[in-house]
Amino acid sequence: xxxxxxxxxxxxxxxxxxxxxxxxxxxxxxxxxxxxxxxxxxxxxxxxxxxxxxxxxxxxxxxxxxxxxxxxxxxxxxxxxxxxxxxxxxxxxxxxxxxxxxxxxxxxxxxxxxxxxxxxxxxxxxxxxxxxxxxxxxxxxxxxxxxxxxxxxxxxxxxxxxxxxxxxxxxxxxxxxxxxxxxxxxxxxxxxxxxxxxxxxxxxxxxxxxxxxxxxxxxxxxxxxxxxxxxxxxxxxxxxxxxxxxxxxxxxxxxxxxxxxxxxxxxxxxxxxxxxxxxxxxxxxxxxxxxxxxxxxxxxxxxxxxxxxxxxxxxxxxxxxxxxxxxxxxxxxxxxxxxxxxxxxxxxx
Numbered sequence: 001x002x003x004x005x006x007x008x009x010x011x012x013x014x015x016x017x018x019x020x021x022x023x024x025x026x027x028x029x030x031x032x033x034x035x036x037x038x039x040x041x042x043x044x045x046x047x048x049x050x051x052x053x054x055x056x057x058x059x060x061x062x063x064x065x066x067x068x069x070x071x072x073x074x075x076x077x078x079x080x081x082x083x084x085x086x087x088x089x090x091x092x093x094x095x096x097x098x099x100x101x102x103x104x105x106x107x108x109x110x111x112x113x114x115x116x117x118x119x120x121x122x123x124x125x126x127x128x129x130x131x132x133x134x135x136x137x138x139x140x141x142x143x144x145x146x147x148x149x150x151x152x153x154x155x156x157x158x159x160x161x162x163x164x165x166x167x168x169x170x171x172x173x174x175x176x177x178x179x180x181x182x183x184x185x186x187x188x189x190x191x192x193x194x195x196x197x198x199x200x201x202x203x204x205x206x207x208x209x210x211x212x213x214x215x216x217x218x219x220x221x222x223x224x225x226x227x228x229x230x231x232x233x234x235x236x237x238x239x240x241x242x243x244x245x246x247x248x249x250x251x252x253x254x255x256x257x258x259x260x261x262x263x264x265x266x267x268x269x270x271x272x273x274x275x276x277x278x279x280x281x282x283x284x285x286x287x288x289x290x291x292x293x294x295x296x297x298x299x300x301x302x303x304x305x306x307x308x309x310x311x312x313x314x315x316x317x318x319x320x321x322x323x324x325x326x327x328x329x330x331x332x333x334x335x336x337x338x339x340x341x342x343x344x345x346x347x348x349x
Contacts, residue, residue: 035088036083036088039083039088039091039092040083042092042095043076043079043080043083043091043095045099046076046079046095046096046098046099046102047076049099049102049103050069050072050073050076050098050102052102052106053065053068053069053072053102053103053105053106054069056105056106057069057105063299063302063343064108065105065106065108066105066299067299068101068102068104068105068108069101069102069105071098071101072098072099072101072102072104072105073098074098075094075095075097075098075101076094076095076098078094079091079092079094079095079098082094116163116166116168118168118172119159119163119168119171119172119175120163122172122175122176122179123156123159123160123163123171123175125179126152126156126159126175126178126179126182127156129178129179129182129183129186130152130153130156130178130182132182132186133149133152133182133185133186133189134149136186136189137149137189144201144202144204144205145185145188145189145201145205147205147208147209148181148184148185148204148205148208149182149185151181151208151212152177152178152181152182152185153178154324154328155174155175155177155178155181156174156175156178158174158328158332159171159172159173159174159175159178161332162174162332162335165306165332167332167335167336167339170332170335177211181208184204184207184208185204185208187204188200188201188204188205199243199251199252199255202252202255202256203236203239203240203243203255205259206236206239206255206258206259206262207236209259209262209263209266210229210232210233210236210258210262212262212266213225213228213229213232213262213263213265213266213269214229214233216265216266216269216327217229217265217268217269219269219327219331220268220269220274220278222268222269222274224268225265225266225268225269226265228261228262228264228265228268229261229262229265231261232257232258232259232260232261232262232265233258235254235255235257235258235261236254236255236258238254239251239252239253239254239255239257239258242254269327275314275318275323275326275327275330276318278330279311279314279315279318279326279330282307282311282330282333282334282337283311285337286304286307286308286311286333286337289304289337289340289341289344290304292344293344297347299343300340300343300344300347303336303337303339303340303343304340306336307333307336307337307340310329310330310332310333310336311329311330311333313325313329314326314329314330314333317329
């Protein structure tokens with residue numbers, strides 16, 4: 001009887017031990033599976049974010065956004081491979097990096113859309129001012145006003161060209177210049193209509209001409225043109241000081257001197273030879289970059305094609321003697337080449 005009782009106790013103890021072992025094993029399995037399930041969920045969340053980033057990139061067509069999206073896709077593919085091969089820590093790190101790149105793509109897309117919206121609003125504002133200025137000057141024969149209006153119109157047209165090619169920074173800069181000139185032009189004309197002195201008209205015209213000469217001198221790189229602009233600026237400031245002291249005649253004489261010097265600077269920069277040299281320099285630079293650019297680099301090839309188109313326009317304008325059009329095309333080619341060089345530097349880094 002005693003032996004039977006002992007056997008029963010032994011069997012009960014063994015059963016309890018087996019049951020505890022099974023429960024422990026099941027708990028260990030569940031604890032092992034639970035982190036992997038959580039990691040899979042993290043990977044799937046990153047997949048969803050990358051899908052959102054893809055939609056943002058397709059909507060904005062922003063080059064920076066496309067690059068960030070591709071980086072996110074590549075990192076996520078590596079994360080899934082690490083997960084499938086049971087490297088959870090590596091998979092976690094890679095998917096978080098992919099998520100950061102996807103967020104960067106979304107942000108870059110939004111920034112491009114915002115930039116486009118800002119520039120478009122600015123251009124619409126300048127369109128209204130330009131129409132108003134044309135109506136106001138319809139019966140005006142003042143050559144200074146017409147010069148300012150034409151300069152603003154040129155900047156406005158070039159701003160639209162940059163906008164259409166998604167170069168928003170130069171577009172908004174030119175639109176701001178046109179807006180500033182048109183506002184001052186309208187104020188000057190309206191002031192004349194209220195009987196303001198002729199000095200204010202000429203001062204505004206001289207200042208606009210001086211700004212135009214300063215921009216051209218900075219672009220063409222002529223020391224002679226820069227010195228002429230400096231002298232013109234001194235004469236303009238002297239005219240302002242004379243006007244403030246009531247010396248109108250001397251002030252007008254100083255303004256005329258400023259205009260003459262500014263025109264000399266413009267002529268110095270707008271010679272055919274200077275533009276031809278600039279065209280050749282940009283063409284040589286584009287050819288040099290074309291040699292180091294991979295034919296499969298779509299982004300780089302796009303910049304190169306845009307540069308070639310602008311250089312072609314500049315070549316045709318020089319052949320026809322259209323100096324202003326040639327200068328504008330060369331400026332656009334220079335900006336696009338700068339973008340290409342920054343892109344190559346970033347890719348090389």
